Amino acid sequence: MKKIIAFTKYAAAFALGFITNFSGALNNIASIPSSYKELKKVYFYNGSTISGKWSNNTEYLLGAGELGLAYDQPKIIMQVDANEHDEISGEILSEDLCEALPITWVVSIESPEPGIFSLFSNRKLYIKQLRNNLMETVAIMEITSLDDRKGTISLQRVADPLEILPEKVSLAKNLPAFDDDFKEISEFCADSPKRFREKLKSMKLGEDA
Incomplete structure (x- = not known):
């Protein structure tokens, strides 16, 4: 408004x-x-402001409570950039997301250039997964607040049939634990396809027994 x-x-x-x-x-x-x-x-929520490394693990950060991040969230990392047209692209990962989308953990987050009608709605972020050599939308989030001074962003789930993300997500930019979280979640996600195949195999063996 x-x-x-x-x-x-x-x-x-x-x-x-x-x-x-x-x-x-x-x-x-x-x-x-x-x-x-x-x-x-x-x-508008400017792309250059949104660009950066976002996460919600406040380990190693003094005074983290001032950021107002929710403590009951799973670890989530998001890394995005904006081009000259204010189009946003990057990646978003969490362990729950990778377990829900185990076939491939190539998961991107995108937002097209905002137009004049964006004044009447919050900016949308489209979460996409690689399927059959195409990036298909699997969930949509919208930006409900962006505090450039604090370096925080709040997202609200708009469409998420598989419930791969929490209903609300709050993240902060350039947290000290980002690199550690990125390594931890990436390694977990790299094994998601293997865990999925093993689960299918055990289910098949159970049906045959």
């Missing part, structure tokens, strides 16, 4: 300038492309 009100003020100011100062309005029209870029930085 705040984004909508702010944008309405922005649009109203432009319209007023057009009515009261036609020649100035022509200059405003010429500067719309650059103005829109600035608008996105102010009123």
Whole structure:
């Protein structure tokens, strides 16, 4: 709602300038492309702000309570980058996610460039898995808050048929334990296909017995 009100003020100011100062309005029209870029930085969740290494394990961090992260979450790591068009891409991993998607643990997280209609909704993040040489969407999260000062982000589950992620996720940027968590979760996920095959094999043996 705040984004909508702010944008309405922005649009109203432009319209007023057009009515009261036609020649100035022509200059405003010429500067719309650059103005829109600035608008996105102010009123959208900017990709450069979201870029980075995110996780929720606050080990080694003094005063971690000030970040407001939920302590009942499983370990989750997310690493994303944004290009010049503000498109976001990267990866997200957790042990639960890899166990739910064991065929391949190539799991990405993406968000297209925000358009003008993004003012009316939170920015969506699409979690995708490699299947048959195509990245298929398996879950959708949305950004409900982003605190650049604290370096925290809050996500809400929008669509997740397999329930591979918690309903709500809160992460912080550049936590000291990120590299350790990345190594631990990556090694666990690398064995997920093997555990899945062994589970299928034991189920088959049970049926044959």
